[in-house]
Amino acid sequence: MAARITRQVRRKQPISVNIDGEASRAYAGETVASVLLAAGVTVFYRTRSGQPRGPYCNMGACFECQVKIDGDWQRACMTVVEDGMNITTGARKSAP
Amino acid sequence: MNTELAIIGAGPAGLAAAEIAAARGIDTVVVDEQARPGGQISRQPPADFAVENWLPGSIYKPVKQLLAGAGAPGATRWLPQTTVLALQHDPAAPLPHRYRLLLNNAGNTSELEASCVLIAPGCYDMPVIFPGSNLPGVMAAGGIQAFVKSQQLIPGERFLFVGSHPLQLIVADQILQAGGQVAGVVFAQRLSALWSLLKSAPLFIRHGAKMVYFTRALIRLLLKRVPIYFSRTVVQAHGDQQLQNVDIAAIGSSGTIQAGSRRNIDCDRLGICFGFLASSELARQVGARGRWSAAGGGWIIDHDPWMSTDLPGLYVAGEITGVAGADASICEGRLAGLGIARELQKIDAASAARLAQRTRTQLKSANLFAAKLLDLSYPGRKLLQQLMTEQSMLCKCEEVSIADFAQCLAENPFINDANAAKLLSRAGMGLCQGRYCHYHIAGLLAETRGIRERQIKPFNARFPAKPLTIKSLLDKRDDQLP
Numbered sequence: 001m002a003a004r005i006t007r008q009v010r011r012k013q014p015i016s017v018n019i020d021g022e023a024s025r026a027y028a029g030e031t032v033a034s035v036l037l038a039a040g041v042t043v044f045y046r047t048r049s050g051q052p053r054g055p056y057c058n059m060g061a062c063f064e065c066q067v068k069i070d071g072d073w074q075r076a077c078m079t080v081v082e083d084g085m086n087i088t089t090g091a092r093k094s095a096p
Numbered sequence: 097m098n099t100e101l102a103i104i105g106a107g108p109a110g111l112a113a114a115e116i117a118a119a120r121g122i123d124t125v126v127v128d129e130q131a132r133p134g135g136q137i138s139r140q141p142p143a144d145f146a147v148e149n150w151l152p153g154s155i156y157k158p159v160k161q162l163l164a165g166a167g168a169p170g171a172t173r174w175l176p177q178t179t180v181l182a183l184q185h186d187p188a189a190p191l192p193h194r195y196r197l198l199l200n201n202a203g204n205t206s207e208l209e210a211s212c213v214l215i216a217p218g219c220y221d222m223p224v225i226f227p228g229s230n231l232p233g234v235m236a237a238g239g240i241q242a243f244v245k246s247q248q249l250i251p252g253e254r255f256l257f258v259g260s261h262p263l264q265l266i267v268a269d270q271i272l273q274a275g276g277q278v279a280g281v282v283f284a285q286r287l288s289a290l291w292s293l294l295k296s297a298p299l300f301i302r303h304g305a306k307m308v309y310f311t312r313a314l315i316r317l318l319l320k321r322v323p324i325y326f327s328r329t330v331v332q333a334h335g336d337q338q339l340q341n342v343d344i345a346a347i348g349s350s351g352t353i354q355a356g357s358r359r360n361i362d363c364d365r366l367g368i369c370f371g372f373l374a375s376s377e378l379a380r381q382v383g384a385r386g387r388w389s390a391a392g393g394g395w396i397i398d399h400d401p402w403m404s405t406d407l408p409g410l411y412v413a414g415e416i417t418g419v420a421g422a423d424a425s426i427c428e429g430r431l432a433g434l435g436i437a438r439e440l441q442k443i444d445a446a447s448a449a450r451l452a453q454r455t456r457t458q459l460k461s462a463n464l465f466a467a468k469l470l471d472l473s474y475p476g477r478k479l480l481q482q483l484m485t486e487q488s489m490l491c492k493c494e495e496v497s498i499a500d501f502a503q504c505l506a507e508n509p510f511i512n513d514a515n516a517a518k519l520l521s522r523a524g525m526g527l528c529q530g531r532y533c534h535y536h537i538a539g540l541l542a543e544t545r546g547i548r549e550r551q552i553k554p555f556n557a558r559f560p561a562k563p564l565t566i567k568s569l570l571d572k573r574d575d576q577l578p
Contacts, residue, residue: 001364005248005274010146029142034247042232042338049495052337054232055251058239059136060129060179060562061220061375063493063527064230072565077239078177080131080142 002037015083020090026081033058033065033076036089044076046092067091098192099125099173101436102210104180104378107135108422109216109414109429111162116433118172120442125173125208127180127199133166134159135218136238137422139246147248154305159422177201181560183213183382185407194409195382200564205572212409212436215384216429217375219393219415223532224259224370224475226483227332230492233339237369241267250276252365256342258282258330259369261473262290262310265324267367269313272320279363280323282344284370284475287326293472303465331358331483333366342366353482370475372419373535380557384410388550391474392418394535395554401456402435402448403428411436420466427459477539484536491533493526501537505544512545514538514555527563530555 004011004027011027018024019039026035033055036044043052045066055065058077065076068088076087101117103110106128117124126133132140138159141147151160167174182198192211199206221236228234233252237259243251244267255271256279257264268278283290293299294311317324325344331353332343346357374393376386384405386397397405397412404411413432414425434452437443443451484490486499504511504521511517514524514537523537524530530537534555542549 001253002243002249002251003253003275005244005250007275008148009141009248012144027144029144030249031247034243034249034251037243037251038249044232047495051230051495052232053230053492054338055235056223056239057220057236058242059220061528061531062223062236063563066527078129 001040002034004038015081017081017083017085017087019087028081030081031077032067032069032074032079032081032085032087035081036067036076036087041089043090046090048093048095050092052090097207098209099123100192100210100440101125101212101214102127102195102197102208103214103216104183105135105216105218105414106130106133106166106174107216107218107414107425108137108159108162109218109425109432110135110214111166112426112429113214113216113413113433113436114166114172115162116430116437118170120433120437121171122437122440122442123171125175125210127175127178127197129177129179131176133174133176134163136242138163139242141246141248145248151245153309155309158426162426175199175201179562180378181205181562181564183215183378185382185410187408198559200560200562200568203565203568205564205568207572212411212439214411214413214432214436215379215397215416216412216414216425216432217378217416219372219374219419220531221368222371222373222535224368224480224483225488225490225498225536226330227485227488228334228339230489231333231335231339232337233335233364234333234366234368237264237267237367240365240367241270244270244274250274253277254279254363255365255367256280256282256361256363257367257369258342258344259367260284260475261369261371262293262469264367264369265310265313265317267369268322269316272316272322278317278320278322279361280325281317282325282328282330284329284347284479285326285472289472290326293468296468299465299468302461306465329353329479329483330366339364339366347479351476351478370480371473372415373531374416374419376416377529377531377557377561379405379412379416380554381559381561382410383407384412386554388538388552389418390477390539390549391470394538401431402438403432404435404439409439419470420463421469424459424462424466427455427462430455431459477543480536481539481543490536490540491523491526493528493532494522496521496523501540502544505541512541512547512552514541514552517541518555524555529557529562
């Protein structure tokens with residue numbers, strides 16, 4: 001599981017997001033990818049054939065960290081968290 | 097909205113050009129996908145974090161200096177979290193309507209017109225294809241590093257690094273310093289290859305800071321008893337839903353992987369570090385002339401001594417001209433800035449030539465170091481292709497395996513072009529738009545058809561350069577940039 005670095009780092013008051021319906025702690029400025037990894041999420045989405053996928057490039061190029069945010073597919077590494085965001089992980093891509 | 101200069105990318109090259117443009121009074125807009133300027137090498141922590149002693153290494157000093165004035169409100173307009181979806185050139189249009197950019201900021205699209213454009217989009221980690229390479233937990237080493245540098249997150253517990261680029265020593269060291277565990281660092285090269293770099297006296301004299309930084313990272317890893325392997329590489333990643341362990345195997349003296357020498361290492365994160373690919377999509381989309389460089393980033397873009405492409409008013413700088421690192425990128429950004437000031441008549445030709453002199457000398461030196469590093473770190477097609485077993489995914493987006501692709505080539509013997517192979521196999525049609533398979537498709541076509549990679553036309557880079565919803569396009573606001 002991932003861990004936030006706390007030595008020499010000051011974050012603001014925590015905010016709250018919903019990950020698959022459960023409240024989870026997040027901090028202003030974090031990306032959705034960081035929040036999910038820190039919460040222990042491994043499978044961000046599933047391909048059409050059902051294979052699990054998670055973050056790879058962390059810079060917006062590979063599209064492997066997609067999750068559903070308030071119902072829309074987004075790249076988790078390019079989306080900054082907002083209080084009350086609803087994030088769905090592990091959703092499967094449908095056939096075209 | 098229009099401007100004299102649009103700079104795409106706020107990394108070392110873009111920032112160096114922006115600094116010169118501002119000093120010469122050029123009306124400039126800088127567009128970048130990240131929230132704050134800096135590029136990948138100096139991915140800044142979010143503005144909401146307070147981080148003491150951020151990136152202390154001396155190798156980060158030049159880029160950190162560029163960041164000092166970047167992003168602040170002033171004459172230069174900064175557009176963060178903004179993607180360029182399209183770049184079009186109209187040779188007949190009067191200035192400043194010569195170039196047209198379509199931008200996407202969090203689903204809000206808008207247009208920008210410019211007299212000159214500098215494309216400085218940087219690069220991304222070269223993807224490597226092997227069984228299990230798409231399991232959650234397998235990541236680009238640069239991606240792992242960005243979590244540490246910017247998000248102040250250790251994105252796992254136990255890390256193994258495999259590759260051929262010395263950057264993996266630095267990322268492994270940063271993980272250790274941040275409090276993570278490192279199970280090992282695996283180099284494909286023989287120990288003697290790395291040693292030859294470290295003991296090169298001329299390089300040490302000219303690039304002392306970088307060499308000391310590499311050596312220090314190596315020493316700290318050894319002191320913490322992190323195993324460093326040579327002549328070995330990854331052959332398979334295992335795990336149920338998530339990475340659990342990795343098989344590495346020895347590479348024989350002829351460059352052949354020895355299947356019998358497999359050894360298994362437990363880890364929950366595998367960092368892949370075999371070099372970098374240039375982000376040349378926008379330059380290809382607008383039609384700038386380029387060429388193939390297998391070791392230097394795949395498809396790269398040609399330029400003249402002022403960093404101008406073959407299209408008037410279109411400039412390139414940084415990794416897009418051949419992967420060479422931040423120092424070379426800063427030099428190229430400066431040259432592009434001066435070249436653009438020259439074209440827009442904000443500086444006379446003699447002064448520009450004089451001001452460029454020192455930068456040209458620095459660039460030459462930076463390129464010598466970069467060439468040595470590329471020589472050392474390029475894994476070679478033979479190694480990459482041995483890793484691609486039949487069932488591994490060539491196109492991870494459309495799930496086209498190596499076997500599927502081979503079958504497609506066998507059934508269509510007349511195809512020797514990447515675009516045709518894409519249309520028939522679907523490899524390259526997914527959301528990443530071929531960024532992760534194009535390099536390997538070129539290698540496989542070259543191997544199968546007995547041609548050179550440089551003879552293969554690259555994928556057509558279409559609009560939009562990154563996917564977006566149709567709703568975002570329909571809501572386009574023509575004259576309202578944020």
